[in-house]
Amino acid sequence: MPTISPEPERAPVGEVHQQRAVARSFGVDATRYDRARPRYPDALVHRILDLVAAAGPPRVLDVGCGTGIVARQFLDAGCDVLGVEPDPRMADLARRSKITVEEAAFEDWDPAGRTYDAVVAGQAWHWVDPVAGAARAARALRPGGLLAPFWNAFELPPDLADAVTEVCRRALPDAPFDVRALGRGTADGYGTLLSGAVDGIRATGAFEEPQQWRHDWELTYTCDAWLDQLPTQGAFTRLPAPALAAVLEGVGAAVDARGGRFTMRYATVAVTARARSDG
Template sequence: MPTPTPEPTRSPAPGPRQLQPTARSFGAEADRYDRARPRYPDALVHRIATTTPGPEIPDILDVGSGTGIVARQFQAAGCRVLGVEVDARMAELARRSGVEAEVASFEEWDPAGRAFDAVVSAQAWHWVDAVAGAAKAAQVLRPGGRLALFWNVFQPSAAVTDAFAEVHDRVLPDTPNLWGKPALDSYAPQFAEATDGIRRAGDAFGEPEEWRYEWEHTYTRDEWLDLLPTHGRTAQLPPARLTELLTTTGAALDALGGDFAVHYTTVAITALRTPDAASRPASARP
């Protein structure tokens, strides 16, 4: 689920357990989150759904499922989906939209003997311990099943990026301004950490691959301002400061003509579960 500024990297930032308060903050804006966050490339969803080892209807586990955005895309692709979400408010909205969801952090979630053809995580794996998460995914994947961790990374034009950097310096001078470097560079440590976590899961997975999908989306001024409060750092701003950020950003977009295009790169880190018949887990459904 893409963010209006690149997510801060976790190294040497606090680990996932220390970041849980931020992960649990998104539920305060669950409806806005579900409305404003962009979806994921259908080609990526189709590729995952059609390369699983399971039956005609693949079983997908969605880690950090939020309001069910990508889960609904997998449902539309013909999959059964179970979400695991740390924020009860987000999980409740997902259930209202037809997505089964259980409330827990992934590291502490009880699979209760269930197994899956794919474990996916959209814009959420940076809240999970990369090594423990990969090991947990290996436990619940069928042999040959796929782990797919993916993020939407966006990059506006140079003019819009410069304007957002100026707004940030004016309104949030005490926080790191990530607009000064390419967004993919800001995300690179997350991709490396996810890859390293898979490799450190022992022989549970084959060698990780990286998939990339390029696409564009045009935002109106109001759509962008609707999206801004769903970002982790922005969501925790005091109301007065958030209002200032939205007002200043809106003025900057007005000066640029309102609508603007954003180039997205969706990056997936993915690996297949080692086909080990001796450790084959139980079926996912009774």
């Protein structure tokens, strides 16, 4: 799992964590979200736990745990996991998988004297105030504990990316965002997420210098599997039904035109920072 450049390219996205309506929209169909969203490489989980090097079962706090995708992976690795999730619909589904969840925005969550070996966040840290969130994580970590936010960034095959861009341009002529980004995927924008996390961590003065790394992998989607995931993405969760139907019809036709399946390139990108042990 290679380390990535310490100064990734920045791209202006505004204060993403303030877009609360988008952040709270993923619970509209929590079951679909849990079913369709990709998991994270086992190498990611093992690298985090290797860095933690806990004496007993690692105590892990999962920020923005959603339906429990990340929490289950750490549970399967032998950890004790607590999730923090502001959306009761997502939290309820996580609890059905026997995950303990406390409902709160992480900036407002009270650790109540509890400490953890690792604070992790999968596909969620950009919805948290980067400075207030890092400061809250520092309160919850034992000295030397690890903060590790991470994301799955995807890149569509170029021909399919062009087709998706054209579909979204036709279906969403008044979209308040650049529809070209929907075709490109998220791989080009990961530097922004990492930069925001790094800046927030540094601002607290509570952590050692953050490290950044990535793990590249691939996943083959059938047309049905990709159309199942597409409505769980933030650009589509609040679309009116007719607009979403037009997007799904057009994207489905584009995938069918290339044989009904395609291989997606993913990069799981992460920031890790160790809580200072010198107070």
